[in-house]
Amino acid sequence: MAERTLSGCHILVAEDEFLIADDLRIELGEADAVVVGPVGTLREALEMARSERRIDGAILDVNLGGDLAYPVADILIERRIPLIFTTGYDGGALPTRFATVARCEKPTTITRIAQAIGRVIHRE
Amino acid sequence: MVAQDREDVPPWPRGETGMAVRIRDRAWTETPLGAIGHWPQSLKTVVDLMLASSSMMSLVWGEEAIHLYNDRFTELLREHHVDALGQSAFQTFARSRDVFAADIAAGMAGKSARLQAQRYPVQRNGRLEDAWFDVDYAPVRDEAGRVAGVLWTLRETTAQVLAERTLRESEARHRLLIGSWAQAVWETDPDGVVVTDSPSWRAYTGQTETEWLGYGWLDAIHPDDRAYAERQWREAMTIRGLVDAEFRLRAPDGGWRWTNVRAGPVLDAEGRIEKWAGINIDIDARKRAETALRDSEAKYRALFESMDEAYAVVEVLRDDHGRWADFRFVEVNPAFLQHTGMPWPVGQTATELLGTPNPHWTKLYGQVLDTGRSIRVEESEPTLDRLFDLNIFPLDTGLHHVAVLFTNITERRRIEERVRASEAWLHLLVEGIPQLVWRSAELGQWSWASSQWQAFTGQSLTASIGRGWLDAVCSDDHDAVLRAWDGASLSGRIDVEFRVRRASDGAYVWHHMRAMPVRDDARRIVEWLGTTTDVQQLKELQERQSILVDELQHRTRNLIGVVRSMADKTARSSADLSDFRLRFRDRLESLARVQGLLSRLHDVDRVMFDDLIRTELSAINGGLDHVSLTGPAGVRLRSSTVQTLAMALHELATNAVKYGALGQATGHLAVTWSLEPMGDDGQPWLHIDWRESGVAMPPAGSAPKGTGQGRELIERALPYQLRARTSYQHGPDGVLCAISLPVSASKEVGAYG
Structure with a gap:
């Protein structure tokens, strides 16, 4: 079901851990999604969020090599692009403006992350 | 001529002594009367009468008022050293002519009179004294029936006149005296019954005459004193003694006045009671003063006996050189014994009581007597191991009496010193700890802040008092701070964090304010005592810790992600x-x-x-x-x-x-x-x-x-x-x-x- 939902969707992946980013790339690829990125730094993620013409959804690691990914999220929200956060932090740690943003707390399976972004996009 | 007299007639007047001899021997021819042998019989008869009389008699004859007199009369002239016989009376008594000239004239005019208490100056005891005489004068007629002279008969009444005058003066003085200090003067009959009016009594008591008469005066006496007054009066009647009683008497204004009644019997010549005379002296003012004094003394005595302060009267004693050397206790109150712990000291000297002379106290007391000024002083007495707070004041400089009012403050001082030490210690602590300490009334009205607050914020103590300290608090935090204070009286505590501006660099530094209420016995909040602590470092550490925990979580979870990924990859490539x-x-x-x-x-x-x-x-x-x-x-x-x-x-x-x-x-x-x-x-x-x-x-x-x-x-x-x-x-x-x-x-x- 997730595969069908994500099919053809352009998903931005911002994840500083290569192995996880690579797994996501593979998983989303298997679901016929088009991965934008993945990128591992805030600078690259901002660049993508601003300039990439088509993004249907985004998976953002909150912590990108020590930098918080919030500015990226702000841009995406402004672009009305659905997104989810993947985070190693507890639920309470996010700023309140992201209260409605779905979160996947690590560790979680790549499958579940893919499902989560699917649900967010579907709701849109 | 003498021979002739002897020859012709027997010598006249007869008699061998005194005035008879003098008249006989006088050379009369040189006088207007002429030779004695030619004197008219009328004259000679009167002279004989005069010489024979034991009364003091004097005769003036003729227009010239030639003076003849008997031996008794001579006594009047003795000290005048004049020989008035045969001289004109006008001449002899020239100085008192105005006294008798008119009488002589009257006598010569045929009148006679009795004059009482005529005053004639007489030389006596070396000086001219007034003398008084009852005088009869009567005309003496000659053979032709014409008035030829005036015969005077004198009876001296000087002693009587003087006695009467003395009496009169004495009575006047008494009247004056009595009138000046007696408010009422009265008399009763021999039995003590009032039968005569006394206007002064009526004025004094307001009684009418009817009320006053008989025994009505008893009605004017205060009911409480009436029996006593009546008893006094009756006793005096019985023993015929004097009355001296004090009681209250009605006054015209309706009030009561203290009076002193004095009365005594007036005796007649036979020693019988003729009447009773009495006076009332008003002693109300004295009596009231006495009562007031008594009350006052009683009050002071009660105060003296019951007061907590020690009180003593001491007599300061001089040595042989007149220097203050010792003192003796004249009077002390019961508290004195408690404060000093001394045995009963009255009558003893300090030296006797303490075993040694006490120059210190003696000097203090002497100083008070010398200057006449009281002194307030704190002094310790080593022999008693006590400290006293004393008021020393002169009481009677003549008697060398000094009064000392004092309390034993040994324990109080000890406590005060302990409190002072404790306060100093607390102060040191308060000033020494890193917290800013303060005191406050309700709603954050500071009354005091320790110096650390001033050092940190740069605010003066005055500026921080009241709510002035809020000026140093970051304005974003004011609401939180005020909320904490608003709820403080309910919650009974203050626990709030806010930022305080640091004077040295203007930075706002997080502080934690904690306070607890100080309550009175009724559990009411009297004030708040609190601290404000710099928690900036703590806050930074907490934040840091929180970041570290987050980081650890992040790393751990990532690590597990890595491990899983690694497992996947290893699995894929494993045989x-x-x-x-x-x-x-x-x-x-x-x-x-x-x-x-x-x-x-x-x-x-x-x-x-x-x-x-x-x-x-x-x-x-x-x-x-x-x-x-x-x-x-x-x-x-x-x-x-x-x-x-x-x-x-x-x-x-x-x-x-x-x-x-x-x-x-x-x-x-x-x-x-x-x-x-x-x-x-x-x-x-x-x-x-x-x-x-x-x-x-x-x-x-x-x-x-x-x-x-x-x-x-x-x-x-x-x-x-x-x-x-x-x-x-x-x-x-x-x-x-x-x-x-x-x-x-x-x-x-x-x-x-």
Whole structure:
């Protein structure tokens, strides 16, 4: 079901851990999604969020090599692009403006992350 | 002529003494009367009468008032040293002529009279004195029936007149005296019954005459005193004695006045009571003063006996040289004994009581007497081991009496000193602790703040009082602070955090205010006592800790993600489960090693590349036998890069053991590295060169063994995750790998090792 939902969707992946980013790339690829990125730094993620013409959804690691990914999220929200956060932090740690943003707390399976972004996009 | 007299007639007047002789011997021919032998019979008859009389008699004859008199009369003239016989009376008594001239004229005119208490000046006892006489004068006619002279009969009444006058004066004086201090004067009959009016009594009491008469006067006496007054009166009647009683008498205004009645019997010549005379003296003022004094004295006595303060009257004593030398207790109150702990001292001197002379106290008391000024002083008495607070004042400088009012303040002083010491100690504590201490009324109205607050905020004490301290509080926090104070009386505590402006740099520093209420016995809040503590560092540490916890979570969860991913990848490339087990364990151990390196670090430390490479290669079988490591020590790696770099190095080393330089006897591994202080991006870069040699390589074209995961890490993960530039290739006799990555900006670069 997730595969069908994500099919053809352009998903931005911002994840500083290569192995996880690579797994996501593979998983989303298997679901016929088009991965934008993945990128591992805030600078690259901002660049993508601003300039990439088509993004249907985004998976953002909150912590990108020590930098918080919030500015990226702000841009995406402004672009009305659905997104989810993947985070190693507890639920309470996010700023309140992201209260409605779905979160996947690590560790979680790549499958579940893919499902989560699917649900967010579907709701849109 | 004498002979002639003898011859012709018997000598006249007859008699051998006194005036008869003098008249007979007088040379009368030279006088207007002429020779005695020719005197008319009328004259001679009167002279005989006069000489024969025992009364004082004097005769003036003729117009010239020739004076003749008898022996009694001579006494009047004796001290005048005049020989008035045969002289004109006008001449002899020239000085009192005006007294008698008119009488002589009247007598010569045929009149007679009796004059009482005629005053004639008479020389007596060497001076002219007034003398009084009852005088009869009567005309004496000659043979022709004409008035020829005036005969005077005198009876001296001087003593009587003087006695009467003295009496009169005495009575007047008494009347004056009585009138001046008696308000009422009255009389009763011999039985003590009032029968005559007394206007002064009526004026004094307001009684009418009817009320006054009889025994009505008793009705004017105060009911409480009436029986007493009546008894006094009756007793006096019985014993015929004097009355001296004091009682209250009605006054015209309806009130009562104290009166002193004095009365006594008036006796007649036979010693019988003729009447009773009495007076009333008003003593109301004196009586009231006495009562007031008595009351006052009683009050003072009661005060004196019951007051808590010690009181003593001492007489200061002089020595033989007139210097103050000692003192004696004249009077003390009961409290004196408690305050001093001394035995009953009255009548004894200080020397007797304390065993030694006491110059100190003596001097103080003497000083008060000398100056007449009271003094207030605190003095200790070593023999009693007590401290006194004394008021010494002169009482009677004539008697050398000094009064001392004092209290034993030994214990009070001890407590005061303890409190003072305690306060000083507390003050030291309050000023010494890092907290800012303050006192406050309700709603944050400070009444005092310790000096630390002033030092921190730069506010003066005055400026911080009331709610002035809020000026030093960050305005964003005012609401929170005021809310805390509003709820304080209900919650019974203050616990709030806010930022306070630091005077030294203007920075707002977090402070924690805590306060507890001070309550009175009724559990009402009297004031608040609180501290304000700088919690900036604490807050920073907490934030830091919170970040660290978050970071740890992040790393842990990422690590688990990595492990899982690693497991997936290992599983995919493993031939069977035992192969998987070996390889997975191997990788996990590598991961553990790098975690070990990371966990040993302090916050600011960094993992050094040389440590990392040594740790990784040392873990391999055979160790560093075929390895040469060349490069500077102390190149600091970014913490975020360590794990991935370590994993890449591990893969390289594992492959080298299995297929390359570390697995073959001829093989050699040379790892060299260098630091480029300023790379393309302005950051320091580390360049690592991994060069294997002497390795028997598989034939060209065949796939190299076991390089999949290592290559992927180096060629993809490092660039992705570390922004590294990498190359990986199979050289003729071994793997050649180059990795360049940005490293931590390092201040210390160790020597090349």
